[in-house]
Amino acid sequence: MNDTSALVIFVAAVFTNNILLTYFLGMCSFLACSREFPTAVGLGVAVTFVMTATTVINYLVYHYVLVPYDLGHLQFVVFIAVIAAFVQLVEMFLERFSPRLYYALGIFLPLITVNCAILGVALFMVNFEYTFFQAVGFGAGAGVGWTLAIVLMAGLRHKMRYANIPAPFQGVAVTMIVTGVMALAFMGFAGMVSIQ
Amino acid sequence: MIYLVSIGMFVGLLAALALFLIAAERFLLNYGICKVSVNAGERVLEVEGGQSLLEALNSQEIYVPSACGGQGTCGYCKVTVLAGGGPVLPTELPYLARKDIRAGLRLACQVKVRQDLDLRIPEEILNVRLYSATVESTHDLTYDTKEIHLRLLEPPQIAQRPGQYVQIQAPSPAGPVWRAYSISSPVHEPNVVELVVRLVPGGIASTYLHNLKAGDPVTFTGPFGEFRLSEEPETEIVCVAGGCGLAPVKNIVETILVRWPDRPTWLFFGCRTTRDVFYYEKFRRLAAEHPNLRVVYALSDELEPGEKWDGETGFIHLSVDRFLEPGRKRQAFLCGPPVMVEAVQRVLEDKGLAPKDIFFDDFGTGAPQGAAHAASTA
Numbered sequence: 001m002n003d004t005s006a007l008v009i010f011v012a013a014v015f016t017n018n019i020l021l022t023y024f025l026g027m028c029s030f031l032a033c034s035r036e037f038p039t040a041v042g043l044g045v046a047v048t049f050v051m052t053a054t055t056v057i058n059y060l061v062y063h064y065v066l067v068p069y070d071l072g073h074l075q076f077v078v079f080i081a082v083i084a085a086f087v088q089l090v091e092m093f094l095e096r097f098s099p100r101l102y103y104a105l106g107i108f109l110p111l112i113t114v115n116c117a118i119l120g121v122a123l124f125m126v127n128f129e130y131t132f133f134q135a136v137g138f139g140a141g142a143g144v145g146w147t148l149a150i151v152l153m154a155g156l157r158h159k160m161r162y163a164n165i166p167a168p169f170q171g172v173a174v175t176m177i178v179t180g181v182m183a184l185a186f187m188g189f190a191g192m193v194s195i196q
Numbered sequence: 197m198i199y200l201v202s203i204g205m206f207v208g209l210l211a212a213l214a215l216f217l218i219a220a221e222r223f224l225l226n227y228g229i230c231k232v233s234v235n236a237g238e239r240v241l242e243v244e245g246g247q248s249l250l251e252a253l254n255s256q257e258i259y260v261p262s263a264c265g266g267q268g269t270c271g272y273c274k275v276t277v278l279a280g281g282g283p284v285l286p287t288e289l290p291y292l293a294r295k296d297i298r299a300g301l302r303l304a305c306q307v308k309v310r311q312d313l314d315l316r317i318p319e320e321i322l323n324v325r326l327y328s329a330t331v332e333s334t335h336d337l338t339y340d341t342k343e344i345h346l347r348l349l350e351p352p353q354i355a356q357r358p359g360q361y362v363q364i365q366a367p368s369p370a371g372p373v374w375r376a377y378s379i380s381s382p383v384h385e386p387n388v389v390e391l392v393v394r395l396v397p398g399g400i401a402s403t404y405l406h407n408l409k410a411g412d413p414v415t416f417t418g419p420f421g422e423f424r425l426s427e428e429p430e431t432e433i434v435c436v437a438g439g440c441g442l443a444p445v446k447n448i449v450e451t452i453l454v455r456w457p458d459r460p461t462w463l464f465f466g467c468r469t470t471r472d473v474f475y476y477e478k479f480r481r482l483a484a485e486h487p488n489l490r491v492v493y494a495l496s497d498e499l500e501p502g503e504k505w506d507g508e509t510g511f512i513h514l515s516v517d518r519f520l521e522p523g524r525k526r527q528a529f530l531c532g533p534p535v536m537v538e539a540v541q542r543v544l545e546d547k548g549l550a551p552k553d554i555f556f557d558d559f560g561t562g563a564p565q566g567a568a569h570a571a572s573t574a
Contacts, residue, residue, distance in 0.1 A: 100283050
């Protein structure tokens with residue numbers, strides 16, 4: 001148990017411990033959905049929302065259902081089930097209230113279910129032994145960090161459309177390289193704040 | 197003990213989540229009853245929200261044509277949605293031209309009924325009914341083509357125009373599929389629907405139809421198709437058929453002979469060998485009785501040694517070119533494989549026919565009519 005404030009954890013999760021750029025989690029939809037700016041923003045918002053909400057639910061489930069019965073080993077399956085159910089709910093919401101975003105996200109909306117960043121956040125939250133508010137800060141921060149990364153990448157890819165990229169590097173290859181450069185740049189934040 | 201608790205807890209959590217989702221679905225995806233207004237209030241349907249527009253219309257006995265059964269792969273189920281349809285979806289884009297989108301055209305199978313809708317559906321489609329029929333007889337026309345007579349049970353009559361088609365329901369392991377076949381029986385026989393079906397190896401519908409025996413029940417919807425025979429008796433009718441494209445042409449010719457016995461009419465039929473020829477005697481007899489009906493059959497392959505053939509040879513568009521003198525007022529109906537349709541179309545345009553007077557059906561590979569689908573998709 002540490003006593004870092006939730007706000008610090010939030011900032012750390014966005015910059016120094018960016019879930020995507022330091023842990024390299026959630027790469028699949030990051031690479032696939034960063035082609036168009038609006039789609040990237042939409043997916044980022046959806047991931048942030050799902051991440052924050054599932055962190056809260058998973059925290060409650062873990063500490064008030066699994067721990068009292070000494071069932072910590074069930075965390076993987078239970079977290080995945082909770083995330084899957086929650087994504088279903090978000091899907092219904094979007095379909096009802098924003099069909100355009102629903103169809104723009106297409107297959108990637110249900111794929112948030114298996115976005116490892118979301119499961120990763122839930123598992124880190126347990127590993128780091130966060131309190132409730134710290135967990136919320138971490139979840140929201142990781143979501144915002146992921147969104148920041150994908151939105152930056154969408155902007156960069158937009159610029160790269162007019163760049164003269166050698167044929168073997170076009171597409172995913174150059175995206176991976178640029179992601180690596182972005183990760184290096186984010187390392188400049190290291191030491192600003194720290195969690196764990 | 198730990199195992200039991202683990203399993204019990206896990207199952208309990210899953211059940212709770214499932215219950216929660218079911219409740220959420222009830223609450224979120226319940227669109228209630230939606231009003232669908234068809235053709236400016238001509239008909240107002242009340243349908244359950246949440247289903248696809250195609251399902252909703254089918255449940256209200258409006259049979260919008262659909263060959264793929266609502267999977268968004270055939271592009272037949274186009275209807276005009278003026279209000280309440282939401283944005284055009286990426287799944288529809290391959291089937292809609294830009295001007296279609298401007299006009300509000302949508303694929304009914306992709307539009308979900310979420311609110312009140314305002315639709316325009318062609319009068320034609322509103323007249324489409326679901327028919328149950330029984331097989332009266334079948335007989336072989338060639339080694340791979342069968343003529344199938346269906347006697348209508350409910351409703352007992354069909355009001356068709358020559359050149360139209362019906363969609364036969366054929367069972368398949370993945371649920372029933374619908375396939376289009378032209379009606380080959382003439383308009384003045386409203387109690388029967390006759391089909392000419394060519395067996396396509398591996399084809400779901402053609403295999404099903406070829407295996408039917410007298411007395412078997414058949415379900416179909418129809419009639420579909422936009423061809424309208426010119427009502428002016430002096431307009432010459434030119435029918436060009438390839439393979440089982442002869443089905444709608446038989447209907448057109450027989451209908452013309454009853455309504456306008458002296459109307460100038462051309463029937464061109466192209467196929468490969470003498471094995472593929474059918475209805476030749478029948479049409480020659482009709483031509484002998486009606487001097488204004490001219491029948492031309494042409495074989496594109498070389499004759500086998502010892503074979504006799506008194507018709508034409510060469511591709512059918514060459515015969516069309518040879519027989520028709522240019523400059524007459526004509527209407528043409530072409531039905532056959534795309535290559536044939538394209539070649540004949542060029543010849544007819546050279547003869548002075550306007551594109552609007554050339555109606556074609558290239559077995560569903562581009563024309564919206566899609567009759568006699570047997571050759572390409574069945």
